[in-house]
Amino acid sequence: MMITRRILVWGLLLGACSHDSARTATEPVPGDQMAMSCPPLPTRIWKLTPEQYSHTVATLIPGAGRAGDRLRASLFWPEGPFRNRAAVLAMSQPHVDQLFETAVWLSEMALREPARLHPCLASLQDHPGCVRAFIGSFASRAFRRPLHKEEEARYLAFWDEQSALYDTRTALALFVRAVLLSPHFLYRFELGPEEAPPGLVELTAHERASALSYLLTDGPPDAELMAAADRNELGTQEQMVAQARRLLARPGLARGVDKFFEELLQLGDVPTLTKTRAYFPTFTSQVAADLAEETRRFIRYVLWEDGGHLHTLLTANYSLLNGRLSQFYQVPGATGEEYVRVELPNSRHAGLLTHGSLLASLASEKETRPVARGKFIRERLLCQAIPPPPPDVNAVPPADNRMRTQRERLARHAADASCRGCHVLMDPLGLALENFDAAGLFRTQEYGKPIDASGMLVGVGAPQHFVGAPGLAAVLAAAPETTACFARMAFAYAYGLPTESCAAEAVVRQFAASGGNVMDLLIHLATAPELYRRWRPAEE
């Protein structure tokens, strides 16, 4: 929905929000005891997202590019911040049509230059041995596991049948399509050994390899991880941790980490943001793209080079800027294309909350949207849901006379008891960021009036007073609720599950115990033995 206007008048919220009774996010529970008592996650199949499809196909068919972009009907309404919810990814007819069309397109492209698939296919002459070797290796790489004997036999029989009827190229194309449409390719299997009876099962080595790899790299296991799985060397947490550390060694490999933050912080649309030229002449489409890149670089820098703590992400008084952004923000320190660490004034900036990417996306083309900013903090950083206004409210925004400040315009929310219940949770947080305009640029005045960015954080422990973005960031970074929420979000992303569950709470405790170290959290999510132990239900 195109959002161009702020709705200022909220309606009656019959007791729907009340900060007095705010639940504390972390209740003291003995860690081990809880971890032991969590019911295991269920076995399941988990469909590849379009990005994972792209990354997987790219390892099978060189030059395939972003084939997953063709699967536009695949993801539907993303449930929560993340688009990988296992329960939501469905096989609608339009989606299956696109899977078929994409498989046809990929197979035709691949067979235009068969040597790219396998060197021995260069001449497409009859090398029975070559084709057979290719069939086994292609399917096994596509399925991220060795083929069962009987599976291989079926593919070979299919090949024999088709190659007897048609030319080699056609028969090979049909085989490639069959693999690209197989559920073993399209889904990640988390079912445990095939012969295991219902009850508690351990995921197989190859299932673990995929789980680890798709979480951290958003793509299939690389050769080394596959080899470790083949040797059954992923059975202990130490072995898993070693692999996880290897995959996390270079930020460029860890596409899954980028993806998590991109979806959590809604950064996907930032490069296409536009602002009204008359108000924000320096906000060009190049700047919009740079802003998204700034945030990605900053997160990588904190994670890989500055200790990796959530606290730093939220409070750092530096960012990573290139020359254009240095000019845009009017902060000296960078020139040219390269992104470098630039120190920012302490009194103004604080971590992610003051990134232009976030501030500009939580704003209209002309004006800030304090309610949206506050709501974002509540929902994405504190995991506290704000109910929508009730049905009987017609929220008509007053004409925009460009005279009143946001705080003045939102005053009614504080004055009207029926609005206050919810808006006291959002408005003060959003107003704390009023020193940053709709483009994310620092300002001290709005319509010639000084900005008051002070406020009170309620509903998170005892009410706390703060001043401006740095004050708010400091209060949030210190709150155990923020730490807990981040761990819940990471859990939800890592497992394609809701944010709330016993298993998620165990992760929350681990994250708190690590002092909020994001790298440790990722490694824990990728390797914790209890997450690889699953419950397999009996047949219906």
Added chain:
Amino acid sequence: MPAPLSPQRRSWNPLAAKMSRRSFLSAMGTGCGVLLLDLCARDLVSEARAASTQPPRRFIVLVNGNGLHAERYRTVVRSETDFDLPAILQPLEPYRQDLLVVQPLYNPHNREFHGNGWATLSVMPSPRTGGDEFGPFYGLPSGISLDRFLARTIGAQTPFSSINLGLLEQNDSVPHVSSDGPGQAFPAERSPVAAYLRLFGSLLPSSGVPPEHLLAQNRSLLDLVQDDVRRTLRRLSGMERAKLEQYLESLRALEQRLARLGPLTKACSVHAAPEGRLDTLQTSRGPVRPEVIRAHLDVACNALQCGLTRVVAVSIHGNAAAHNRYDFLGDTRGHHMLCHEDNKEMLAKIDTFIASQLAYIWGRLRAVPEAGGTMADSTLVLWMNSGGGQHHNGWDNHAAVILGRLGGALRAGRYLTYPAGAHCVSDLFVSLANALGVSIRSFGDPVHCKGPLPGLS
């Protein structure tokens, strides 16, 4: 007194107001299982029709959003058949004898802040899964929509059981209007060019291979894949099993389609592709592009004409409360804001534009001779707005604008007023399905459906 709620920790539970499979099935009012539906649904189409040589019955539904206030469709009604055409329906004046206006109807699952895109054609509740300051979002459908239900009945024998065209990206995070059941959204195609390629370009690779070879190849390929899926199914139960069952069902439909396309090649190849520029002209958040809507309608009418499909759904932001502007009508505020500001003049212009799209469809259908008459004789066109009243909270004042007589199955040329609150939208849907030869007694939420709307036929 309701317990005060704390700011809840958000739970992203997909089917928070979960329906069990069984309650969904009973809600369908047909007793057919999701997977059996295809088989079972075909039986619902009257035998007489299936056996006859009459032209097939077809259905087109056009859904838009932001509410249609009663003041814009109320008019002077001297009797059912003697009424002044409401101003917004003036484009339909030439087709008055085929026109049926039915109002007011209620949709019990459309009460929320901005209406509910999923409920419009499914008349089922759908769980609220989030929202922003502009209102709630409805994550997932919880029932089958009318167009998809008809797809499984009157559309079951065509290559495309139904087609769905719209103005949003398929993966846009806004509900569309069509669904196959709980959690099973049926997305709309945004690009008329892509829609054309899917429908007419044929799914087959163009390698100069004889068509009978391609058919045989695709059959063996899909047999192998389906075998693969069946073997995997044995290892799954519950929701996990349902995921692959849906895949299997879609694969079967795909296989059937490929087989059915062949004979239609000649009749369908006469239709040209839309202009290439229309491929990306309509963006999810950009202004409404009338030329894209027109191209959608042409693709749809052509597909109906040559037998590729019998059921079409077109969504012009049928998802509740879009902000997109109608620039070409002089709108500078966006449809949503026009409603907030109660800009009657602009809203009437938009409604009139929608009515003119119906008129265009009807004119096209009437121009195609078929079985001694025209295609219009065997087609039903329905226009619904996802909001039944003024923008926000308009759930009890829905108007349905219908074109078509279906050889007397419907008595058209009338403006029907029912007692307020007497009939649910689903009653009308039952009547329309019946008129199309599909014998059902209930649709959508069984609690609210009383059966066919009296007085339609």
